[in-house]
Amino acid sequence: MANWSEADIPDQTGRTALITGANSGLGLRSAKVLAGMGARVLVAARDTERGNRAVAEIGRNAELVELDLADLSSVRKAAAQVRERTGDKLDILMNNAGVMGTPFTRTTDGFELQFGVNHLGHAALTWLLLPAIKDGRVVTVGSQAARGWGLDLDDPNFERRRYSISASYSQSKLANLIFMMELGRRAQAAGLNLVSTGGHPGMAATELVGNSVKLRTKSVVGSVLTWGMAQFCQSVEVGALAQLRAATEPGLRSGDYFGPKWAMQLWGPPTKVRPRAAAFSEELGRRLWDVTAELTGVTPDF
Numbered sequence: 001m002a003n004w005s006e007a008d009i010p011d012q013t014g015r016t017a018l019i020t021g022a023n024s025g026l027g028l029r030s031a032k033v034l035a036g037m038g039a040r041v042l043v044a045a046r047d048t049e050r051g052n053r054a055v056a057e058i059g060r061n062a063e064l065v066e067l068d069l070a071d072l073s074s075v076r077k078a079a080a081q082v083r084e085r086t087g088d089k090l091d092i093l094m095n096n097a098g099v100m101g102t103p104f105t106r107t108t109d110g111f112e113l114q115f116g117v118n119h120l121g122h123a124a125l126t127w128l129l130l131p132a133i134k135d136g137r138v139v140t141v142g143s144q145a146a147r148g149w150g151l152d153l154d155d156p157n158f159e160r161r162r163y164s165i166s167a168s169y170s171q172s173k174l175a176n177l178i179f180m181m182e183l184g185r186r187a188q189a190a191g192l193n194l195v196s197t198g199g200h201p202g203m204a205a206t207e208l209v210g211n212s213v214k215l216r217t218k219s220v221v222g223s224v225l226t227w228g229m230a231q232f233c234q235s236v237e238v239g240a241l242a243q244l245r246a247a248t249e250p251g252l253r254s255g256d257y258f259g260p261k262w263a264m265q266l267w268g269p270p271t272k273v274r275p276r277a278a279a280f281s282e283e284l285g286r287r288l289w290d291v292t293a294e295l296t297g298v299t300p301d302f
Contacts, residue, residue: 003269006033009248013038016086020044021097023054026201029240035061069121071108079128090132092247094139095122104163112157118172123179123292127300139247140180140198146173147276153291177275182285184254190302197252199242202260203233242270
């Protein structure tokens with residue numbers, strides 16, 4: 001499709017979607033669109049007040065799931081609730097939430113925050129939901145930042161090397177893509193119908209960058225930056241199209257990945273794009289899978 005849009009989304013009636021970080025930005029837009037097309041949408045959010053506001057804004061077909069990806073006990077609790085509330089029938093898991101550009105911080109379980117939230121929390125959630133999503137679609141929300149730095153699986157939590165904000169974020173987003181590919185390979189080998197896809201928004205006017213600056217500077221710079229991005233970047237409505245296409249287009253296969261069509265994947269309607277080459281490495285996939293299982297204590301059962 002030359003210029004894919006929300007009008008190309010098939011009817012979603014009877015389907016159930018869980019979207020992490022659905023209280024704002026790309027996640028909230030995705031939730032609104034899917035709910036508007038008839039899907040039951042589980043809004044996963046750490047802040048219950050903001051989550052409830054999002055549910056009210058989305059309206060019908062939306063309900064809240066409390067989830068803190070920086071706390072594995074919360075991840076386990078949320079996964080158990082989702083399985084119970086859906087009767088182990090989840091059609092879409094959209095791993096959308098994320099943190100970016102944070103100062104050095106540890107999660108509740110001692111992981112570096114960006115790697116812990118963006119990759120480990122989502123990987124654990126996906127694994128814990130395998131009985132529910134085994135015939136559905138897992139959508140990974142990526143980033144062009146994955147092309148910046150590599151992935152250090154010997155020290156992913158910066159316990160020995162010097163912390164770098166950009167290196168940490170980049171490796172967390174590269175880990176997302178490697179995990180997306182490895183999940184697809186493992187599901188296929190196990191004979192499951194699970195499809196592992198993804199998409200990235202390019203330059204979208206979300207609150208992510210501004211909020212990260214606020215964390216570092218505690219000043220008005222973050223608010224100014226958020227305003228500036230709204231003036232010069234594509235809208236959240238356009239930015240969310242890649243992950244919505246990955247979630248809803250019929251006939252996709254594991255590894256299909258979407259990004260903006262124009263200006264080096266920064267703007268425009270979503271088209272199929274190729275992730276960084278490292279994402280296709282089966283060796284990296286196996287190593288990341290094993291390291292993730294060891295760190296989270298979650299054993300994926302196919």
